[in-house]
Amino acid sequence: MTFNTMIRLPALPLLLAAAFAAPVGAADGQSRGETANDAPSTASAIFGGGCFWCVEQAYDKVEGVVATTSGFSGGQLEDPSYDEVSSGDTEHIEVVKVDYDPEVVDYRTLLYVFWRNIDPFAVNRQFCDQGRPYQSALFPKNAEQRAQAETTRDAMAERFDREIGIEILDDTPFYAAETYHQDYYQKNSVRYNFYKSACGRKDRLEEVWGDEASAHTMP
Template structure:
């Protein structure tokens, strides 16, 4: 995974050049972004595929309960959404690139639902952390709306506190691959994404990726 490669390269540099691992990692220009796209296991997998993504964390955002638990969120009433926090190297990938990945991993036409999961915990939403991200999020939603006749109901919300989910949810698709695939396929996620996005569904690379 990209994070492992980055850590390994930094360790080699530290040993060879006398740099500490911490200072080497600090050289990367990193940023964070938060995306809600239904099941956070699936969104972790989607973003982990992308070059320049250093770490993904499953969690909860957008509600009115402090330190919510999975049981509380999934039961409804907290107004939190399952989400993934993405830390990325801005020299490799930017927020617009991540928005491209986000849209092509969700069904933007359904409210308070994604695939077989229903309730406001499974709504699709963007949580930009600053004005730059908000402008990009709004522009991307307008661009997506031009591609379809159906209205886009994905929300663009104010920045909010992101609460990491319980440890057993982190990297679930890697820890429990058989159960994960059964859930994902049984939920109809791959088929519906292909129906909406065709060959662009759930990309592992970003076309024409370029940065100044």
């Protein structure tokens, strides 16, 4: 049994399973309490960096981000469930849709945050989570986003002098995950922090990025 299976899949030791149980009476809503419809001037971007709870937390710290939504992109099945995606059969990737005010923060800054919150070398995994759903990926929504994504990927390959594991994929439909996944790090902080620590995310980020680890803005 892999460490990923122990933490992310249904057949778990009781203590770890509790971290993933849907909380009773979980409220609807997105991080920051806003939607793109509340702010018609917003733009959006899709980031896949492993566990979407962790990616959501990273972007909620970014000034100019007005909403984050955990969900899925990249597969063919319409409106998949978390269990269907976790099976690995749908080809979907866990992602976060980030709605942001381009007058406050630009896509280049969001890319800077993305890189420093992932292991850039991992393929079909992030930290303890393994399988296609945890592949790191970018889904550019236009030619400008794609050009910037490719430029930063090439810069990372040059910086580290090794192959970079992320994929830059065509924009595909985004499907929001179930309500209990939204704002999970806020609504279930003890369970979330236990998972994040056990998964070794913080230590690996510091190993790769040093002082830049977990950045939420550009220097």
